Amino acid sequence: MSDSPTWPKAILFDLDGTLVDSVPDIHAALNDTLASYGEPPFTLEAVTGFVGQGVPKLIERAYAALDKPIDPASRDKVVERFLAIYGPRATELTTLNAGASSIVRQLDDAGYGLGVVTNKPGSETATILSHFGLSDAMDIVVGGDAGPAKKPAPDLLLLACERLGVAPSDTMFVGDSENDVAAAQAAGMAVAVLRGGYTSIPAEALGADYVLERLDQLPQAIMSIKAV
Ligand SMILES: O=C(O)COP(=O)(O)O
Ligand SMILES: [Mg+2]
Numbered sequence: 001m002s003d004s005p006t007w008p009k010a011i012l013f014d015l016d017g018t019l020v021d022s023v024p025d026i027h028a029a030l031n032d033t034l035a036s037y038g039e040p041p042f043t044l045e046a047v048t049g050f051v052g053q054g055v056p057k058l059i060e061r062a063y064a065a066l067d068k069p070i071d072p073a074s075r076d077k078v079v080e081r082f083l084a085i086y087g088p089r090a091t092e093l094t095t096l097n098a099g100a101s102s103i104v105r106q107l108d109d110a111g112y113g114l115g116v117v118t119n120k121p122g123s124e125t126a127t128i129l130s131h132f133g134l135s136d137a138m139d140i141v142v143g144g145d146a147g148p149a150k151k152p153a154p155d156l157l158l159l160a161c162e163r164l165g166v167a168p169s170d171t172m173f174v175g176d177s178e179n180d181v182a183a184a185q186a187a188g189m190a191v192a193v194l195r196g197g198y199t200s201i202p203a204e205a206l207g208a209d210y211v212l213e214r215l216d217q218l219p220q221a222i223m224s225i226k227a228v
Pocket of ligand 2: 176
């Protein structure tokens with residue numbers, strides 16, 4: 001390992017839409033869940049639009065789209081059933097985004113503290129990271145069920161900084177959506193977004209410090225943000 005980098009000291013990654021393309025499994029599991037309640041399926045595109053603020057929100061958005069708003073107690077039951085279906089199949093159709101493995105290895109070798117901060121629950125996050133061989137490089141993993149409010153609130157990112165022992169101002173977040181940009185900015189950290197993630201907003205309009213066409217552009221993003 002080389003000397004510790006000056007800035008940033010740590011780099012945190014969002015999971016869904018950033019390190020991995022996980023919607024195909026979320027889509028299949030959601031449709032199986034809905035079918036078990038006699039509800040019709042959604043397209044992959046529709047489900048992509050439901051992802052981003054955690055599983056309870058995914059279920060609420062699906063039922064809202066069915067025109068059947070769901071109360072919190074029923075939603076929690078559906079969440080439980082969804083997770084029972086999704087957990088065992090979370091890596092069946094999910095793929096790593098281009099360059100994810102090599103950039104994570106490169107940043108790890110360069111001495112950055114690394115972590116994942118996602119709204120996805122911790123257990124399914126661990127399954128996916130381990131399947132793709134990314135667990136060892138991550139110093140910390142904070143899932144959406146860690147306790148504090150999910151992104152777009154800054155809390156999960158602040159918890160990650162606390163666990164890593166780095167200041168938010170010495171940290172950079174890499175995400176794909178408006179939730180990631182809002183969370184990072186509220187936490188006081190720099191943020192880069194990967195184009196083509198799970199959002200209907202064009203990458204340039206997300207308000208991030210840098211737009212990545214591919215994850216292997218992260219070194220350029222670091223140089224560019226550092227120079228400001
Ligand atoms: O699970 C979600 O809703 C989104 O997860 P993410 O925070 O990794 O994008
Ligand atoms: Mg995401």
